[in-house]
Amino acid sequence: MIHPTAVIHPDATLGTNVIIGPYVVIEGAAKIGDGCEIQAHAIIGAHVEMGRGNLIGYGAVIGGDPQDFAFKPQVRSSVRIGDGNKIREYCTIHRGTNDNSATTVGHGCFLMAGAHLAHNVSLGDHVIIANNALLGGHVQVAERVFIGGGCVFHQHIRVGRLAICQGGSAFSKDIPPFTTAAERNGIAGLNVVGLRRAGFSPATRAEIKEAFALLYRRGFNTTQALAAAKGKSWGAEAQSFFDFVAAAKKRGVCDLLASRGGGAAEEMLHPE
Incomplete structure (x- = not known):
């Protein structure tokens, strides 16, 4: 051929x-x-x-x-x-x-x-x-x-x-x-739809939402959010979220669009 x-x-x-x-x-x-x-x-x-x-x-x-x-x-x-x-x-x-x-x-x-x-x-x-x-x-x-x-x-x-x-x-x-x-x-x-499609349990999804909120919605900077996360026991998926953030180099991680005052839409759907 x-x-x-x-x-x-x-x-x-x-x-x-x-x-x-x-x-x-x-x-x-x-x-x-x-x-x-x-x-x-x-x-x-x-x-x-x-x-x-x-x-x-x-x-x-x-x-x-x-x-x-x-x-x-x-x-x-x-x-x-x-x-x-x-x-x-x-x-x-x-x-x-x-x-x-x-x-x-x-x-x-x-x-x-x-x-x-x-x-x-x-x-x-x-x-x-x-x-x-x-x-x-x-x-x-x-x-x-x-x-x-x-x-x-x-x-x-x-x-x-x-x-x-x-x-x-x-x-x-x-x-x-x-x-x-x-x-x-x-x-x-x-990516809430993607988490469901990946088969994550409701409990795991809820914990990931909690981890996300700690980083992006509690008014902490990244260092403060990571310090607060260390005071709690997390499941494997939520812990991987914080491990990723902690491993970021000097460029850091992306910030929350809503915190810029632009009113960005949240919970965007995974495309079909």
């Missing part, structure tokens, strides 16, 4: 039942797992390793060099992609910028057309990134995050699990888990 116009380097490794479309280029020692489909005009760089059952869309470029002035082409870095991902038309994923580093995509992710992952980005499992979202270098996205179309992310920030980011927003601060993020570095509320 390899189109005669495809150009495949002799050092490349292809698994079984791989489909390679017209004018695909597979460079160097790239490794393509069983059951993958590489659609027309896609380019797979020499430093790419992908697992089974992935779809690489038309014109996508996977494993290109980083857009980093300090990068040296002789650096040995990679892109590592798990199983069952859909990476649609014209997506770009760049390899790591330092020796032995990697840009990584987990399992079951869906990157819609035009999404960009810069060097050393890390995606957890089941992340959805809508069209034309741009992730800068070293951005870390935890599992089951939804990123709306046209969002932009500054390098080195983190997005906690089950967060949802409103389309057209911009972020240069960390986004805590379970939240809905919007506009510029804003938090609109909790």
